[in-house]
Amino acid sequence: MLIELDDVCRTVGLVLGRHDPKPDDRIQADLGGESIDVLNIIVTLQQKYGISLDEADLVNVSTVRDLYHLALKRSDAPT
């Protein structure tokens, strides 16, 4: 499945119950995500795109865009 930034934003918004998060919103600081929310976002993206996200990679994820880039890196999907 093609990974698109808009779709990652939508997914993050659905999990966090937020309307229209922006790519540069920080998942915890701006969107109020707690660690369980981050876990739910990761699992949802894994299931949706059939990718595997390493725990160690997540240390560099702050914004929705960071998450999108990580998902892209971890997928074989064309960009």
Added chain:
Amino acid sequence: MTSSTDTTATLAPSRALAGLEHAMRITDDVAPFNVVMVLRLDGELPVATLRQALDVLQQRHRLLRTRILAEGKSYAFHFEGTPAIPLEVRDRVQADGWVAMAEDQFQQRFPLTEGPLMRCLYLADAQGGDLIVTLHHTIVDAASARHLLSELLDLCSGVTPEHVPAQASEGAVPAPALYPKAFSGAGYARALASFMRRQMADEFSFRWKSRGIRKAPIAATGRCCLLPVRFPAELTDKLIQASRTHRVTLNSILGAGMLSAVQRRLYPSPLVPLRHVIFADLRDRLRTPMAPTTLGCLLTMFRFTVMVPKAGDFWRIASDIQDATAVAARTGERYLAYSMSPGMMKMMFAAKAFRMGATALSYSGPIELPETSGTFRVTGLHAFAANMTLGPEYTALVRLFRGELWWDIMYMDSDMNETTAREIARDMQLILEAAC
């Protein structure tokens, strides 16, 4: 070295300790409240290089040039007039000799009124060394500690850490001044009333359910002992996968393992209410988020009761921890606990009638450090935070480092001996293996 945006001229030369900083200073009168980190190194780190790196590090961080003075009934950071960061070098006699040396660091109080609030002990031999870095907890938390070590390693390998700006205004603003609007003024008062109601309900429930159950001893004195343990990569991977399958955070899973093992060894009743403490970060939750490259103690804690059965459903315990954490986070307990902590510590020390909890867990997540830095290689990373006789019985700082979970466990010798502490750690591993 200072940045081009150095604003020290406009900064106040001192500021009062606030919230948890104040609580930690009060605690220091009972037991030195230090954080001890150990970098295990292979290869050569010349002492002159280390000395120079520490000097530059101190110039880059205002909180490393700080001391704490009493001001009336409170205390204040004073950002001037401190000597250089002490560095002691000794021969490394045994490979695991660093554990006893790190334990000693918990007995040695910082000269708080003179500063600085950091010191180093380097145990060196021909193969490498163990660098023991000790800081007073008022100026460091888990987030800033990892960046400080990374910066120190960069400086030791001759690299200027350009990605870490010099911290000219570090420590200038206390966390409560940056609380979000909902937790300032009238919002704070409302949230506080609600927090106090929940705390009292938890206290009554805990007392009622603990009737006839072992009470943790309160010793007059005790020594903080350390037990480093590592979970193999295979188990670590399984735990991460289980976290995603069950949709329970790793922090909650590890907490459930700790509580179950402590129940098994210390609380022989079939169903026991145990107090568990976890730690949360304030940095991202302030009106102006504070970067982890800025030193400071911006952590806070959540404390709640979990019912732990003798042979119960592990995943229910983990879910209970997660649910309690979610309630605490949603209701802004991070701000309230930070601000209320001095009062709580004063009450605890005055009463000497209860312990903070049975267990405490600080899970830092993945930690990245360069594997090689110039002439040496980092082979291990440990971190410990002081405990005391009124603190939790079994405490751990845990991190994911190079694919493995590194547990740095602390216990008081007045509570248990090393054999019991190891048995609890082994049980913890067995319980977690069985759960996933």
